[in-house]
Amino acid sequence: MCKCLGCGVKLQTQYKDILGFTNNINNKLCERCFKIKNYNDYKYVTRDNSEYIEILKNINFTNDLVVLVVDLFNISKHLDEFSKYLSNxxxxxxxxxxxxxxxCNDENLSNYFSQYKINILDTVIISSKKNYNLDELYNKINMYKISNRVYVVGFTNSGKSTLINKILYNYSDNNVNITTSNLPSTTIDSIEVKVNDDLVLIDTPGLLDEGDIINYIDSSKLKKIIPCKEIKPITYQVNNKQIILIEDILRLDVYKNDLTLYMSNNLLIRRYYEDIKDLKCLKKYDLVLNGKEDIVIQGLGFIKFTKKGKVTIYVKEGIEVFKRKNLI
Ligand SMILES: Nc1nc2c(ncn2[C@@H]2O[C@H](COP(=O)(O)OP(=O)(O)OP(=O)(O)O)[C@@H](O)[C@H]2O)c(=O)[nH]1
Ligand SMILES: [Mg+2]
Known part of the structure; x- marks a missing residue:
């Protein structure tokens, strides 16, 4: 069976509209990966988490080390899902x-994750883009691995494939380059890459987070929503009721509080001091803040509040909105 080296899908030459199509079975990439890599042209695919859960269950049969990649900007409410299937x-x-x-303090960021019921041996904070802490991570992978196989798992878009490419680039002669993109489900099936005789990394498709904004927004808008460089947080002190609109995506009604927005700086933010009708047609969430809590709008970012108070959020139905203790 020939697999696409970019996304792991089984290659086929028969059905143009089905995943894995290529016009020549000897090609290394499927047509979809070829287009993403060469033209940044992404074909949206819908995946089912049940296939992915089977992959996790199979990983659980091994004793091998698992690298769980979590996007610090987009931490899912459902991170504990991984502990349901993995005891590695x-x-x-x-x-x-x-x-x-x-x-932000790296130690505080790491400590934040102690609340999850995951079997964490150790934590490393990285940036594949900036090559930050990759030596430390590579050393720890080699230190903790039980066999020469190490699985890389996480939610879709968390940066698994980018990380593997970076490890190959930094520490290996293997010049394989897995397909990456800022849209969900780029990796379709497991991909084994040999780093050296002692280490094989296995990339896996990402678990889909159903409440992520990525599933509800036109892909042309994603460039605005997904930050690609350091966020400059925006702080507001609200003394009387104010309304903050973020593009046509989110409406925030705040009554007396201090808040800081952690979102892409490409988004248009408008602030109103009197009542307006805009975006009231979206789904409404009335939230009570107990002090030092963030409101997360999954995939869009988060709003840090310091004081107790009431907030109303309007956002497209389906996008997950939840409270958590302050991350930062
Ligand atoms: N700013 C920044 N972006 C990153 C970093 N690592 C990955 N990305 C971006 O995040 C997006 C998703 O990266 P992928 O490596 O495709 O993510 P994945 O986890 O393999 O996604 P799936 O294959 O869909 O599960 C891409 O646009 C990457 O460029 C990083 O360290 N910093
Ligand atoms: Mg991937």
Whole structure:
């Protein structure tokens, strides 16, 4: 069976509209990967988490080390899902450190994850983009691995394939380059890459987070939403009721509080001091803050509040909105 070296899908030459199509079975890449890599032209695919859960169950049959990659900017509410299926030792990798402000304390970020019921051996904060802490991560992978096989898992878009490419680039002669993109489900099936005789990394497709904004927004808007460089947080002190609109995506009604927005700086933010009708047609969430809590709008970012108070959020139905203790 020939597999695409970019996404792991089984190659086929019969059905143009089905995953894995290529016009020549001897090609190394499927047509979809070829287009992503050469034209940045992404064909949206819908995947089912049940296939992915089977992959996790099979990893659980091994005793091998698992590298769990979590996007620091987009931490899912459902991270504990991984512990449902995996009892392997886990090296937690907090990715995309370059997106959060430099001033954040790495130790506090790591400590934040102690609340999850995951079998964490150790934590490393990285940025594949900036090559931050990759030596430390590579050493820890070699130190903790039980066999020469190490699995890389996580939610879709957390940066698994980018990390593997970077490890290959830094520490290996293997010049394989897995397909990456900022859209979900880029990796379709497991891909084994040999780093050296003692280490094989196995990339896996990402678990889909159903409440992530990525599933509800036109892909042309994603460039605005997904930050690609360090976020400059925006702080507001609200003394009387104010309304903050973020593009046509989110409406925030705040009554007396201090808040800081951690979102892409490409988004248009408008602030109103009197009542307006805009975006009230979206789904409404009335939230009570107990002090030092963030409101997360999955995939869009988060809003840090310091004080107790009431907040109303309007956002497209389906996008997950939840509270958590302050990350930063
Ligand atoms: N800013 C920043 N972006 C990153 C970093 N690592 C990955 N990305 C970006 O995140 C997006 C997703 O990366 P992928 O490596 O395709 O993510 P994945 O986890 O393999 O995704 P799936 O294959 O869909 O499960 C891409 O646009 C990457 O360029 C990083 O360290 N910093
Ligand atoms: Mg991938």
């Amino acid at each position: 030792n886990i090296l937690l990798v907090l990715s995309k450190r370059d997106i959060l402000p430099k001033s």
